[in-house]
Amino acid sequence: MIKKYWKQNNTWDDLGRLPVQVGFSNGKCLAFKTSGDKLLFVDGQSGPEGEEAVVVYSWCPRLGVINCKIEWEVLGRKEGVGVSISSCDVMGC
Numbered sequence: 001m002i003k004k005y006w007k008q009n010n011t012w013d014d015l016g017r018l019p020v021q022v023g024f025s026n027g028k029c030l031a032f033k034t035s036g037d038k039l040l041f042v043d044g045q046s047g048p049e050g051e052e053a054v055v056v057y058s059w060c061p062r063l064g065v066i067n068c069k070i071e072w073e074v075l076g077r078k079e080g081v082g083v084s085i086s087s088c089d090v091m092g093c
Contacts, residue, residue, distance in 0.1 A: 002039075002070060004061075016070035019057045020045070037062055041072070053079045 002015045018030075020043055031042040041057040057072040 015061075016065050016068060019043070019070075019072035019074075020055075040075070051079065053077055 001017060004013045004015055005011075006013070018041060030044065033040045033042070035058075038058045038060050041059070043055045043057065045053050045055060055077045056075040058075050059070050059072050063071070
């Protein structure tokens with residue numbers, strides 16, 4: 001669940017769910033980073049046939065939440081790589 005923290009009254013609001021069901025079984029990992037006004041979610045996925053991929057999702061909080069759902073955009077997917085994510089960095093030019 002993605003949550004928003006309100007410092008002025010020390011409370012949290014639920015915004016919506018991640019784009020995939022997250023679990024740490026089968027070597028699945030994840031990472032979060034910010035890039036400008038976007039939140040990036042990096043997910044290591046293991047498929048039912050043992051195929052592996054890393055998928056990068058993006059969401060701009062400024063766009064808000066539609067019908068209690070975060071609209072994630074897939075920025076990229078790389079097949080045939082290991083799913084263990086030990087660190088995550090965002091670079092721009």
